[in-house]
């Protein structure tokens with residue numbers, strides 16, 4: 262660990278360094294960490310802004326979309342004067358403006374079966390902020406195959422869910438919870454059903470917190486637990502998740518051993534899925 266901080270770094274990170282569980286060693290651990298944020302939308306915005314502010318050394322941001330006016334109600338990394346700009350580059354500019362000392366890597370591409378393993382394999386932790394089931398299952402399967410920790414959040418209307426999946430460390434994976442995507446049309450997208458913007462901010466900030474805990478190795482992670490927050494009721498539930506021995510992704514005899522099913526599905530499906538730019 263490189264503990265050779267500049268005077269500016271000591272000032273910038275002083276409130277972290279003061280924490281006994283973080284200190285200089287933890288701050289150096291953050292500087293050495295690599296996190297991939299998939300989707301620079303309502304979830305990805307607070308994730309990448311807080312990771313950059315925290316001094317996470319390398320932050321990849323993958324998004325193929327461009328900013329639309331309807332995104333700005335919740336996607337706080339972007340600004341009105343950047344409508345039309347690629348989200349990956351807008352988000353990278355926002356992160357660098359907060360902390361020019363971290364390496365922000367904008368990847369203007371759609372994560373798909375052809376690039377997911379190579380991209381995800383280059384990072385330690387993946388934060389999923391995608392907005393459709395095809396992308397969520399692709400990210401989840403790629404993380405299992407690449408043995409990467411996945412911090413997954415989802416929002417709809419006034420509700421959010423959060424969990425951490427790391428079957429390589431013994432916990433359940435996303436498919437232990439949801440073995441297969443729901444039939445098209447069963448679950449509305451937030452483009453159809455709406456979402457309170459601040460709810461995405463809470464869940465994204467929570468994702469960032471869990472990513473920082475995983476990097477620092479502090480506290481109780483969310484592997485094996487699903488948090489469900491109802492913003493209208495202001496109530497939080499925790500559901501215990503178990504690993505499924507028959508899981509198609511992480512089970513004893515998995516049927517998913519590569520991403521070929523995702524490639525085949527993408528060929529037969531419209532490119533956008535249920536996209537709303539969460």
Ligand SMILES: [Zn+2]
Nearest residue numbers: 434437508511
């Ligand atoms: Zn599983």
